[in-house]
Amino acid sequence: MHFQWYPGHMTKAKRMMQENIKLIDLIIELVDARIPVSSRNPDIDELGGQKARLILLNKSDLASERWNEKWEQYFKEKGFSVVRVNSRSGAGIKSINKVIQEACREKIDRDRKRGILNRPVRAMVVGIPNVGKSTFINSLAGKACAKTGNKPGVTKGKQWIRLNKQVELLDTPGILWPKFEDQEVGKKLAFIGSIKDEILNTMELAAELIRSLSKSAPDQVKHTYDIAGSEDPYEVLREIAEKxxxxxxxxELDLEKTAALFLDDFRGGKLGRLTLEFPEDYR
Structure with a gap:
């Protein structure tokens, strides 16, 4: 199964980020806590240069708390500020403003020495499609100021958002990199819904997810659906269909519908809090 999706507006979005990077002090990058490395765009490290960096482990309620803590430690060791958040419920959002000020402390002190007082920190919010960027911005701002949607690619343009006297946000469309060097990355992005389901083989994708979970959380699928389980992921789909x-x-058993249901259950947390990649694999 080959994973690739790079709509034309993403090329434009990357160019827009390159043009606007000089205007900002801080890059706020949302990643999916279930796949914190695979849901990062490597272009952002290159584009970001020496800017202050804040990583938000979003959808942390869907990932294992134990692994959330380990991932937070992992990114802090690499020099990032890190906050675990759930943009939908608002968990972790209240601490963001303080962390932004801490992350930009050097810049704020430098401004003060130059006699520049009360200039807000300008932050660019970035993240791949469907990572929850617009929902985060709305939650942080306390009002619906960015478009939201449960399909990748809803945000198409650029908009500045005045958060408070201390922070201004620059929203950008979610961008993926032009080519996945590692198809495992593409597969994980497909699992969480960052690649449009319409261009994928749903049944094959569900089977791959079952295969992946059999290694990292071997009993989770069996317990969720109260089935016997099998080493064959397609047999597992058949058991779920029957149940x-x-x-x-x-x-006849509708395996296509079952596969779609299974993927929705995983993405919505109905299978429990699951993490699909682990810090020790990236050290």
Whole structure:
């Protein structure tokens, strides 16, 4: 199964980021806590240069708390400021402003010495599609100031958002890199919904996810659906279909519908708090 998706507006978005990077003091990068490395765009490190950096482990409620802590430690060791957040519920959002001020302490002190007082920190919010960027901005600002949607690629343009007297945010469209060097990365992005399902083989993707979970959380699928389980992921899909009575009009098991249901269950946290990649694999 080959994973690739790079709409034309993403090329434009990258160019826009390059043009605006000189205007900002801080890059706030949202990653999905379930796949914190695979959901990072490596272009951002290159574009960011020496700017202050803040990583938000978003959707942390969907990932294992134990691994959230380890990932937070991992990124801090690399010099990033880090906050675990759940943009939908607002968990962790209240601490963001203080962390922004701490991350930009050198810049604020430098301004003060030059006699520049009360200039707000300008932050660029970045993240790949469907990582929850617009929901985060709305949650942080306390109002619906950025478009949101549950499909990748909703934010298409650039907009400045005055958060308070201390912070201004520059929202940017979610961008993926032009080519995945590692298809494992593409697969994980497909798992969380950052690549449009319409261009993927849903049944094959669900089977791959079942195969992946059998290694990292071997009993989770069995317990969630109360099934016997099998080493064959397609057999597992058949068991889920029987349990959920997913049938075609002709009374056959509807594995396509079951696969879509299974992916939705994973993405919505119905399978429990699951992390799919681990810091020791990236040290």
């Amino acid at each position: 959920k009575h997913c049938l075609t009009k002709g009374g």
